[in-house]
Amino acid sequence: MADGVRKASRWQSAVRLLLLITAAGSAPSDEDGEVPAGAIGVVRGQLRLQKLDFWVRYPDYLANELMNEYEKALDEPYLLVLVAQILDSEEPDLRRLPMLRHRFGAFEPLDDVLAPLVEKGLVRKSQLVNRERVAEHRYWFTARGQEVADTMLDEAPSLGWYGERTQLVVQLSDGLGGEQLKRRQYLVRDYADTPWNSHIPPITEQARARLTQLRERPRTPSTPSRSAGDDLS
Template sequence: MTVSGEVRRASRWQDAVRLLLLINASAQPVPPHLVGPAGAVGVVRTQVRLQKLDFWLRYPDYLAYELMNEYEAAPEETNLLDLAEDILSTDEPDLRRFPMLRHRFGAFEELNEGLAPLVEKGLVSKDQVLGESRVSEHIYYLLARGREVANDLAAQAPALQWYVARTRLLVAMVDGLGGTQLKNRQYLLKDYADTTIGQHIAPITDQARARLVQLRTAAANRSEEN
């Protein structure tokens, strides 16, 4: 949200660039059994996975909270707390937030508007797997030109380095998890799950910062005891 209470929205260009960098970071090698378009150098399978990754990119405070969850599961990985603090000790949660609506299956925003320029320019290709009565899977292919443009953007526009760093962090954090698993993880946070359908998901910055202080204090106490 903005100070005036209006919802802050990304421009079509911002959506396209964010999605291109996210797809570039998260795309996996195209498996032999999947018949992709000519020039495909990677693939992101399922709309759910792309939506859930995009949510964490658009809500840095939720990403920091998830990093703290990872830390509690593996307290020896103190760098996870450092990464969370990197996010929460700055204005990043406010400056980088682009709110998403809560739908039946969690955070959602139609991707077609942001993907359209990427498809038109031959950077990304979309495909669908049809079920008996509806689309059962959305597939997003990163094309060779898309990878080239993504890498050029990151090199030529210093302001985009934040997206490069955050998309890499996201991919490392969720390595091996599918879209449904990511959706279930996001629902574990009550603030997210309790958002009324059709309403924008609210930030949790203050809550995340308070939790970071608690975890830092607990870690310091353990260190003193040892």
């Protein structure tokens, strides 16, 4: 951290993205055309993958988004439990891996990080070309990639946080494309006001203050609540 910015190693980034791609991927469809050899699932769109990765790398922004869901969901208490698990700990500082803000928001070049996954046959990349320009990047995972991801989670307890967090981010973004996720993230002023090519700043203290306000708010009647371990969908 010579420049004062925490950075993941290439191995850490590759593991995080493998877990994220296997969690967020969906089965190939007829619209995908030719499926790369061995591929069993795909994440469509670099923009979507970048936005999902942002929420993994910025726990305080994820907590803020969960509070948005809490306010929309008639005060489902299990959402505040999830938020508290993040903000009542040192996670926002210990787990944050800063990203730069580019034209379309949080961004980090992916080719170098994905290279070892592609080399080992865990991930494939393809492009949808429309009129001689790239219309969409696609990130495929293979059966071997899924096997490696599952094995890492089973045999390396230290990676459990990444497994849980990627699943939570995917549940939160269920059905949303990259543009929709980008718009949601731009609603946070600190994110939107970050100058281009600058690291997006944390919002930990603002998020903790908001959590305090929500805890003090009188509960409103709602449908039967779910537990903290239930899906968001």
